Amino acid sequence: MRKPLVMGNWKLNGSIGMAKDLVAGLRSELSTEANCGIAIAPPTVYLDFVKHQLGGSNILLGAQDVGVHLSGAYTGEVSATMLKEIGVTHVIIGHSERRTYHKESDEFIAQKFGVLKEAGLVPVLCIGETEAENEAGQTQAVCARQIDAVINALGVQAFNGAVIAYEPVWAIGTGKSATPAQAQAVHKFIRDHIAKQDAAVAKQVIIQYGGSVNDKNAAELFTQPDIDGALVGGASLKADAFAAIVRAAEQAKK
Numbered sequence: 001m002r003k004p005l006v007m008g009n010w011k012l013n014g015s016i017g018m019a020k021d022l023v024a025g026l027r028s029e030l031s032t033e034a035n036c037g038i039a040i041a042p043p044t045v046y047l048d049f050v051k052h053q054l055g056g057s058n059i060l061l062g063a064q065d066v067g068v069h070l071s072g073a074y075t076g077e078v079s080a081t082m083l084k085e086i087g088v089t090h091v092i093i094g095h096s097e098r099r100t101y102h103k104e105s106d107e108f109i110a111q112k113f114g115v116l117k118e119a120g121l122v123p124v125l126c127i128g129e130t131e132a133e134n135e136a137g138q139t140q141a142v143c144a145r146q147i148d149a150v151i152n153a154l155g156v157q158a159f160n161g162a163v164i165a166y167e168p169v170w171a172i173g174t175g176k177s178a179t180p181a182q183a184q185a186v187h188k189f190i191r192d193h194i195a196k197q198d199a200a201v202a203k204q205v206i207i208q209y210g211g212s213v214n215d216k217n218a219a220e221l222f223t224q225p226d227i228d229g230a231l232v233g234g235a236s237l238k239a240d241a242f243a244a245i246v247r248a249a250e251q252a253k254k
C-alpha cells in the first residue's frame with residue numbers, strides 16, 4: 001500500500017512573517033499522527049527558517065529546485081548536499097514553470113534527478129502536457145518522453161523511492177483541475193509505462209496529481225486508485241485549505 005504524499009509548493013510567495021504564521025497554522029490544524037506524508041516547499045531563502053519552525057512536527061521540508069553541481073564556480077546555484085544538510089528531504093524538479101521560463105530540458109532535469117538520488121534526497125519529478133499538446137492528443141507521448149529521459153539516464157530503478165507529480169500545464173493555477181477520471185487515466189498510463197520496465201518499481205512509485213487542487217476537489221481526486229496525493233500550489237498558502245487536503249488524502253487512502 002502506497003502512503004500518499006501531499007506537498008505544498010509555495011512557489012515565489014511569502015515572507016518571514018507569512019512563513020511563521022503559515023507553519024503555525026499548519027501545526028495547529030494537522031494531527032501529528034498523519035497516515036499521509038506531508039511536505040512544504042517554501043522559497044529557498046526561507047528553508048532554514050521554516051525548518052526551525054517545523055521542529056518536532058511531522059511536516060517534511062521540501063525545496064522547489066536544485067542545481068546539478070555540488071560545488072564550485074556556479075554563481076546563484078544551490079546544491080543537493082546543501083539542501084540535505086539543512087534538513088530538506090524532498091525536492092521538486094522539472095516543474096513546468098522551470099521548463100518554460102528557464103528552458104530546462106528533459107535531459108537536464110534527469111541530471112537533477114541523478115544528483116538528488118546521489119545525495120539521498122527524494123526527487124519529485126513534475127511531468128505533464130500543455131493545453132496544445134492535450135488538444136493534439138499528445139498527453140501520453142509527452143509524459144512518456146519526460147519519464148523516459150530519467151530512465152535512459154539512470155535506469156528505471158531510479159524511481160524506487162521517488163515521486164512523480166503529474167501536472168497538466170493547463171490545470172496549473174487556472175482553477176480548471178483535471179477531472180478525477182481524466183487524472184486517473186493518465187496516472188494509470190504513467191504507472192503502466194514504468195511497469196513495462198519493472199513492475200515492482202511501478203507499484204511503489206508515488207504519483208501525485210497537481211493542478212488547481214483545493215479543499216473542494218481533493219477528496220474525489222484521491223478516491224482514484226493511482227492518485228497518491230497531490231502537489232498543491234495556491235491552496236498550500238492557506239493553512240486551513242492545505243490541512244483539509246491532507247485530511248482528504250488520509251480519509252481516502254485509509
Ligand SMILES: O=C[C@H](O)COP(=O)(O)O
Pocket residue numbers: 009095167171172173174175210211212213231232233234235
Ligand atoms: O506545484 C504546484 C502546481 O504547479 C499546482 O499549482 P496550483 O495548485 O496553484 O494550480
